[in-house]
Amino acid sequence: xxxxxxxxxxxxxxxxxxxxxxxxxxxxxxxxxxxxxxxxxxxxxxxxxxxxxxxxxxxxxxxxxxxxxxxxxxxxxxxxxxxxxxxxxxxxxxxxxxxxxxxxxxxxxxxxxxxxxxxxxxxxxxxxxxxxxxxxxxxxxxxxxxxxxxxxxxxxxxxxxxxxxxxxxxxxxxxxxxxxxxxxxxxxxxxxxxxxxxxxxxxxxxxxxxxxxxxxxxxxxxxxxxxxxxxxxxxxxxxxxxxxxxxxxxxxxxxxxxxxxxxxxxxxxxxxxxxxxx
Amino acid sequence: xxxxxxxxxxxxxxxxxxxxxxxxxxxxxxxxxxxxxxxxxxxxxxxxxxxxxxxxxxxxxxxxxxxxxxxxxxxxxxxxxxxxxxxxxxxxxxxxxxxxxxxxxxxxxxxxxxxxxxxxxxxxxxxxxxxxxxxxxxxxxxxxxxxxxxxxxxxxxxxxxxxxxxxxxxxxxxxxxxxxxxxxxxxxxxxxxxxxxxxxxxxxxxxxxxxxxxxxxxxxxxxxxxxxxxxxxxxxxxxxxxxxxxxxxxxxxxxxxxxxxxxxxxxxxxxxxxxxxxxxxxxxxxxxxxxxxxxxxxxxxxxxxxxxxxxxxxxxxxxxxxxxxxxxxxxxxxxxxxxxxxxxxxxxxxxxxxxxxxxxxxxxxxxxxxxxxxxxxxxxxxxxxxxxxxxxxxxxxxxxxxxxxxxxxxxxxxxxxxxxxxxxxxxxxxxxxxxxxxxxxxxxxxxxxxxxxxxxxxxxxxxxxxxxxxxxxxxxxxxxxxxxxxxxxxxxxxxxx
Numbered sequence: 001x002x003x004x005x006x007x008x009x010x011x012x013x014x015x016x017x018x019x020x021x022x023x024x025x026x027x028x029x030x031x032x033x034x035x036x037x038x039x040x041x042x043x044x045x046x047x048x049x050x051x052x053x054x055x056x057x058x059x060x061x062x063x064x065x066x067x068x069x070x071x072x073x074x075x076x077x078x079x080x081x082x083x084x085x086x087x088x089x090x091x092x093x094x095x096x097x098x099x100x101x102x103x104x105x106x107x108x109x110x111x112x113x114x115x116x117x118x119x120x121x122x123x124x125x126x127x128x129x130x131x132x133x134x135x136x137x138x139x140x141x142x143x144x145x146x147x148x149x150x151x152x153x154x155x156x157x158x159x160x161x162x163x164x165x166x167x168x169x170x171x172x173x174x175x176x177x178x179x180x181x182x183x184x185x186x187x188x189x190x191x192x193x194x195x196x197x198x199x200x201x202x203x204x205x206x207x208x209x210x211x212x213x214x215x216x217x218x219x220x221x222x223x224x225x226x227x228x229x230x231x232x233x234x235x236x237x238x239x240x241x242x243x244x245x246x247x248x249x250x251x252x253x254x255x256x257x258x259x260x261x262x263x264x265x266x267x268x269x270x271x272x273x274x275x276x277x278x
Numbered sequence: 279x280x281x282x283x284x285x286x287x288x289x290x291x292x293x294x295x296x297x298x299x300x301x302x303x304x305x306x307x308x309x310x311x312x313x314x315x316x317x318x319x320x321x322x323x324x325x326x327x328x329x330x331x332x333x334x335x336x337x338x339x340x341x342x343x344x345x346x347x348x349x350x351x352x353x354x355x356x357x358x359x360x361x362x363x364x365x366x367x368x369x370x371x372x373x374x375x376x377x378x379x380x381x382x383x384x385x386x387x388x389x390x391x392x393x394x395x396x397x398x399x400x401x402x403x404x405x406x407x408x409x410x411x412x413x414x415x416x417x418x419x420x421x422x423x424x425x426x427x428x429x430x431x432x433x434x435x436x437x438x439x440x441x442x443x444x445x446x447x448x449x450x451x452x453x454x455x456x457x458x459x460x461x462x463x464x465x466x467x468x469x470x471x472x473x474x475x476x477x478x479x480x481x482x483x484x485x486x487x488x489x490x491x492x493x494x495x496x497x498x499x500x501x502x503x504x505x506x507x508x509x510x511x512x513x514x515x516x517x518x519x520x521x522x523x524x525x526x527x528x529x530x531x532x533x534x535x536x537x538x539x540x541x542x543x544x545x546x547x548x549x550x551x552x553x554x555x556x557x558x559x560x561x562x563x564x565x566x567x568x569x570x571x572x573x574x575x576x577x578x579x580x581x582x583x584x585x586x587x588x589x590x591x592x593x594x595x596x597x598x599x600x601x602x603x604x605x606x607x608x609x610x611x612x613x614x615x616x617x618x619x620x621x622x623x624x625x626x627x628x629x630x631x632x633x634x635x636x637x638x639x640x641x642x643x644x645x646x647x648x649x650x651x652x653x654x655x656x657x658x659x660x661x662x663x664x665x666x667x668x669x670x671x672x673x674x675x676x677x678x679x680x681x682x683x684x685x686x687x688x689x690x691x692x693x694x695x696x697x698x699x700x701x702x703x704x705x706x707x708x709x710x711x712x713x714x715x716x717x718x719x720x721x722x723x724x725x726x727x728x729x730x731x732x733x734x735x736x737x738x739x740x741x742x743x744x745x746x747x748x749x750x751x752x753x754x755x756x757x758x759x760x761x762x763x764x765x766x767x768x769x770x771x772x773x774x775x
Contacts, residue, residue: 002596003531013538024545029552051464072467072558085552134420135427137449139474140771141555144518147424148544151537165422181396182448183427186419212468216452217385217393218376237474239554240541 014155017241018254025241029085031234032071034064036102038082046075046083052205052212056100066091067099067208067222070236090254092201092233092246094118096224099208099234118230119252121197125171129161129251132170132194136187136223137177139213141237142204146174148240149247161247167193172250174243175227178206178213179220191227199250201231203243208232279708280317280330285340288331292318293346300327301622301635304737305343305353306723307361309389313337314361318350319710319721321635326710339364349622352745359447360454361386372403375450375774387454388725388733398447407433407441417759419448426770430759437755442748449774457734462488462562462702465731469722470557473738473772475518478504478511479715480722480736481560486643487711487724488562488702497696499687500564501645506683507547507556507569508713509676514543515716515767516626516669516676517590522764523666524597527606535593539586546582549574564699569687576688580681587677594670607663611750611762614660621746625718625739626672627766629656630665638714649682662765669767704729715739717768738772 015022038061047055047062054068055075062082064075075083093099094114097107133146149156150163164170167190175187191200202223205211210221223229233246248254283291296302300320308315313335320327333340339358342365343350354365355374362384365371377399378384385393405414418429429445453472457465469484470477482504489496496504517540524533544554550569551559559565570579597603613623618631628635637643639652646652655671657664708725718739725733747766754762 003529003600006593006596007531007534010535010538028548051467070467071553073552133424135425135449135770137451138426138771139471140426140769141474141477143424143426144475144544145554148537148541151541152534153538153541163423167420177449178451180449180451181398182400182450183419185400186427186448190420211471212464213451213453213456213471216455217396218398219451219453219456236471236557237555 013152014158015153017244018248022241025089025239027087028089028239028241029087030089030239030242031066031086031091032064032069032073032076032083033086034062034101035082037061038079042079043082046079049074049078052209061102063100063102063104065100065209066234067096067232068205068211069234070205070212089239089241090245091235091238091242092231092249094231094249096208096229096232099232118199118250122199122251124197125251127160129172129247130164130170131161131172131174131247132164132167132190133174133176134183134187134190135176136183136207136226137180137213137220138204138206142176142206145237145240145243146176146203149244154240154244156244156247159248159253167191168195170194171198172247173198173200173227174203174247175200175207175223175229176203177220177223178210179223179226181218181220184226187223187226199230200227201233201246201250202229203233203246204238205234205236208234211236280328282330282332285331285333288316288318288329289341289343289346291329292320292343295320295322295327295329296347296349302347302349303622303719304721304742305350305357306735306737307357307363308723308725308733308735309361309386314363316340316357317723318343328710333363337363339366341366342368344368348620352741360384373399373447375447377447385452385455387452387735388458390458393455396452403431403443403445405433406443409435411435412440418445428770428773432756432759434756439751439754439756439759442751444744444748446744446770446774449770451775453775454733454735457731460731462705462726462729462731465734466561467558469734469736470555472736472775473715473740473769474555475515475769476511476715476717476720476738476772478507478556478560479713479720482508482644483711483713483720483722483736484724484734485560485562485711486713487709487722488705488726490709490711491707491724491726492563492702492705494563494700494702496564496644497698497700498645498648499690499696500698501648502683502686502690503565503569503698504560505645505649506680507551507559509679509683510543510547510550511556512676512716513590513673514540514547516673517543519669519764519767520594520597520666523607523662523761524603526760526764527603529597529600529603532593532597532600532603539590539593542586546579546586550579561699562702564697567698576684580684583677583680587674590673594673598667598670604663606761607666607765608661609753610662610758611754611765612660612752613746613750615658617746617749618660621749622742623746624742625715626665626668627743627746628718629654629668631660632656632658635719636714637712637719641712643712645683645686649679662761665765665767717772718743736775738769740768740770740772741775744768744773
């Protein structure tokens, strides 16, 4: 009985995202922005100092690959005019190339295509989405952030999203880690055991590209070579909001929004869904 | 620093010292010009003792320590996997972290060799227990709920668990090889990712090894910032353990409340450092800056800490007075004190079974020296409840240390004259660094040449303690598994390396 009163006394702590923007989530500095046309000695020094080689020096200016970035902030210290942290967590993307900022020519078109294809595939997953997680060599922090989604603050159940014990009941596969040699077979088997249509989300920089740990004899260089990845969530580790955005993006409940805006029809759908779940 | 012996005298010396009460902390292998060097680290009242021997080039193996020093069992299996050296006389040498196919070249981390992707053998193991109705339950590597990958082979006639084995290689990332050749600063970033839930402790242990090579003194303010982040990390890990226990016991409200506390703590950590795991704070020579990424004044941080502590304390008190919770833990997963001593258990697992070791108090590092002696309490019952009580007692201690660190920082002023870090030049040398991670004593043996890393060997408490996990099941049944696992509170990333 004391637990009941204590629980009730707390009031509602759950975020309203994606129905409304979340004040804390919007203020969390979850990604690095690269100014367009960034050149010069400072930028070159930043590229040389990047521990994962995420900064490419191109003729039109430097480009940052958020899929390799581990958010150490070294470039922001060396070249503060070209690189800086920015608030916001909606960094997931439907194409690996879309994580490279600023966007290159032709990127918009491939992303639109990817979105259409994915939307067609997941239209059967309207009312309930079941997730299965596989750790393919994470450092352990991604698991904390995924597990936080079932807690009272993020509470993904309100959106009709649940974790499934078996891959046979799962629609979405969340993969963490760079894809170690030891997990190749298990990851593949889990993916194959899932019924179609299915969606794969690479959670975290390690799963996207291998990050800092990738490239050894056993660590792997991202999981896209083992299972077909539909959504890429960068971050080392990504925040729970970032992972939530990736899940909602996968099932078409929000759009890709580098600026942080949620697209119109998806928002309505999210409201409808939240109404149904409660 | 090293005492050299020939391989047989090495076994005798280590066995004698551990028989005389020194604690076996680990066995570390490194490639050297003449072959492979083995270093056994032992702890007693004074500084760490390091006994060394050389396994010459071309030798197939070395006489095993395990028959006389059982705590060396997993270390020698790991050395066999990574260096291809056979521990002669070892009772069980099946692969632990890297089951290479026959004929494959072992990676020998530290040799600088570039290796192709490893081909490994994941085929099932034969059963150990024979008898009517005994079967093997292969639990993992993909398990229900959100867990790190590990496979437990549970050999059971149905309820009791007479025999349990862990296969931990699934997550092996070859981290020790990844360290080779990195700059000292990049090494700190990699150390944070060795065992991600204990990022701060790993960075501290790694950096303090470098600082002792360089003979550098970390500025006082930086030492306090390290304590602040390390203690917040400890609370976060202990809350995670409580949360898993509460979930396992079906205490839905308690689980939700502890999930809420943990999330608020992670947000506070992000406010202070920019990272929810305190990453990027600890750098070689000090810290990256003041603990106020979000620009919070000290008194605001202090009142957040007070509020959080109060709420956690109230809920912990209620939880330990909830019979349906306590009854699930009492008498569950007993690790006998004699075994904990013989196998040199560390951290809350050791302290739940009468081992008082806590390196913050027994060999204080950084600012812990000036913050006053920590009262380390142990419990003797060795069950999941004892380990839970140890953690519950450590939470207020950790908050107290955080407040002391903040007080100290305020006294030093907003921008301390000596700065936040000292320069660590292109150093050459080798040293051992340590820290008390939330999981227990953490060691880093670091060797650098001209400012580049030659060999880094982390030894996590998770690796050291998981070998004991198998011994905690004599009286328990399958439904106790989740509690025993949560009460050990280990991270598989830290075990597999």
